[in-house]
Amino acid sequence: xxxxxxxxxxxxxxxxxxxxxxxxxxxxxxxxxxxxxxxxxxxxxxxxxxxxxxxxxxxxxxxxxxxxxxxxxx
Amino acid sequence: xxxxxxxxxxxxxxxxxxxxxxxxxxxxxxxxxxxxxxxxxxxxxxxxxxxxxxxxxxxxxxxxxxxxxxxxxxxxxxxxxxxxxxxxxxxxxxxxxxxxxxxxxxxxxxxxxxxxxxxxxxxxxxxxxxxxxxxxxxxxxxxxxxxxxxxxxxxxxxx
Numbered sequence: 001x002x003x004x005x006x007x008x009x010x011x012x013x014x015x016x017x018x019x020x021x022x023x024x025x026x027x028x029x030x031x032x033x034x035x036x037x038x039x040x041x042x043x044x045x046x047x048x049x050x051x052x053x054x055x056x057x058x059x060x061x062x063x064x065x066x067x068x069x070x071x072x073x074x
Numbered sequence: 075x076x077x078x079x080x081x082x083x084x085x086x087x088x089x090x091x092x093x094x095x096x097x098x099x100x101x102x103x104x105x106x107x108x109x110x111x112x113x114x115x116x117x118x119x120x121x122x123x124x125x126x127x128x129x130x131x132x133x134x135x136x137x138x139x140x141x142x143x144x145x146x147x148x149x150x151x152x153x154x155x156x157x158x159x160x161x162x163x164x165x166x167x168x169x170x171x172x173x174x175x176x177x178x179x180x181x182x183x184x185x186x187x188x189x190x191x192x193x194x195x196x197x198x199x200x201x202x203x204x205x206x207x208x209x210x211x212x213x214x215x216x217x218x219x220x221x222x223x224x225x226x227x228x229x230x231x232x233x
Contacts, residue, residue, distance in 0.1 A: 018176045064132060064167065067129040
């Protein structure tokens with residue numbers, strides 16, 4: 001049996017009830033370099049906070065605060 | 075039965091073309107504010123994020139002027155407001171969201187933290203100013219001496 005180290009949801013740690021789309025730096029941490037949303041299984045975010053996070057990311061993308069697709073450095 | 079018009083709190087963020095002159099931007103903001111006030115809304119906060127770089131181009135623009143308005147309004151106002159946004163060519167993007175109790179609690183907490191921060195910063199500023207004044211007072215007579223010295227030097231060079 002493989003024992004995996006359990007990741008803790010970062011938002012649960014600071015008891016977040018709302019994730020603000022204006023806080024682009026915080027949100028950017030949960031996207032890849034390309035701008036994709038990091039899945040729950042990788043980031044360890046709990047279901048509740050992943051839902052809030054996804055909403056915040058999509059709102060921030062709409063307002064051009066974070067990219068839909070980031071250009072890779074060539 | 076009488077229908078009670080409930081006011082809900084909304085947050086709207088508008089990206090205005092930053093190539094406009096500042097008074098034109100002000101006029102657009104004023105228009106939005108007037109629209110809210112005339113239709114039974116109540117503004118609680120206007121926050122200008124100023125000019126920001128867009129992460130991707132919108133209508134060939136790389137920069138946008140962000141304005142955030144938090145207001146209370148009946149739900150039918152949002153429809154009117156968003157139609158006006160769409161009709162205005164100088165508005166690049168807009169987003170209007172309803173703020174629920176959790177979001178409001180979050181904002182309040184953040185504001186408290188911010189005000190605490192600014193008060194501390196202001197105190198620090200006052201200290202700095204006091205120090206600066208002292209420094210200036212100490213240095214003033216010296217400068218006068220310098221001026222006299224210069225005069226002396228000039229007169230000596232003339233000779």
